[in-house]
Amino acid sequence: MTTQADQVLRDSLKSVLAQAADHDSIAAALTDQGWYEIAAAEGDPAWQALFEECAVTLSPAHPLDLLLEPLVSADGRVTHLIYATERTSAQQFLDARLGREPYPRGVTRASRHDADRYVILTARPTGCVTAAEADAGHVTLEPAHGLDPDLRLQVAQLHTSPDPIASSDLALCINRALVLQSWALHALSERMLAIAIEHVSVRHQFGRPVGSFQAVKHLLADCAVELESQRAVLAYASQSQDPVAATAARALAGRTSFLVGQTARQATGAMGFSWEFPLHRYVRRAHSYDLMLGPWELHTRRLGQLILDQSAVPRLGEA
DSSP, rough: OOOOHHHHHHHHHHHHHHOOSSSHHHHHHHHHHTHHHHHHHHEEEEEEHHHHHHHHHOOOOOHHHHHHHHHOTTTTTTTTEEEEEOOOOOHHHHHHHHTTTSEEEEEEESSSSSSSSEEEEOOOSSOOEEEEEEEGGGEEEEEEEOOGGGGGGEEEEEESOOEEOOOHHHHHHHHHHHHHHHHHHHHHHHHHHHHHHHHHHHETTTTEGGGGGGGHHHHHHHHHHHHHHHHHHHHHHOOOHHHHHHHHHHHHHHHHHHHHHHHHHHHHHHGGGGGTTTHHHHHHHHHHHHTOOOOHHHHHHHHHHHHHTSSOOOOOOOO
């Protein structure tokens, strides 16, 4: 249940996100309003509100950067984050055939301020996320004409091997980031499902609302079940520091956003693919969010390995 204090915080966030045009201006406005002091006092519930509001308002802000950049910044140098996924052997072979450099390549946000240093967060095939750093002189940027242009991403290509960063604090914060990112994906899934339900409630075929047909009801009911299951896992992961719970939440959130987006497009038919219909914006944002810190398939693989290492299947939500 949303409390009055939570609603005030969310209304304030919505106002900032609506008035600012890019990540830098949003970050400056949040700092002016004492966001980091609020977050320090309220903890992850405040961060959860920010991640969810950035998601559902389709904001150009990058909540992962707002959370992680203060932690990785050092010596007063302007530090930006690069999100990468380790290349598979087949991809590395193709890169060599195409003459691409054998160094990490990922995405970073467009910014008014040039970075002095980059921290590269790389999702490994095992699902774990590792950190490394490189000076800005070893990184070139170019516009990313990708799936979600409103997010204002750039392709970052390294020209040297980055130096590994070993930090237990960073590892714990990445686990927090996975859970918070899962709440953002959950909010996007809820919005996609709401759009689909509204459409099938007002759209008529054969003299009846499309939503009255059993096949459509079953599709949307399955999505509702997925969302409720995801919320239960997220609630537990938010209250614990269990890496299994964080990994399960992230894997389930990405999978659910994919399934709900797919089902919503099916339920809305041709309208769901039109530019004027809002569904595609949330589908694209969910896909973009899912790729940062690794797609859900990698986290599913890591979850399986964690369970094998423990030789027991955890019952998430139970002490």
